[in-house]
Amino acid sequence: MAAYGNGDYEVAVSAWEQLYELHIREGDREGAARAGAMAAMFLLIDTGLMATVRG
Numbered sequence: 001m002a003a004y005g006n007g008d009y010e011v012a013v014s015a016w017e018q019l020y021e022l023h024i025r026e027g028d029r030e031g032a033a034r035a036g037a038m039a040a041m042f043l044l045i046d047t048g049l050m051a052t053v054r055g
Contacts, residue, residue: 011044 007050016039023031 009042009046013039016042 003015016033016035020032020035020039023029
């Protein structure tokens, strides 16, 4: 995601959250699950909970 790569963490997470909402409105449960998981991963990585995994 370009926003995350550019250091704009808030925009990146917000984009995944918006995509989640879009998929929910359209009834796309798989797409919503994917977007939700990606938002969660960004949150985990940036809060340091994945620090041991990243090395």
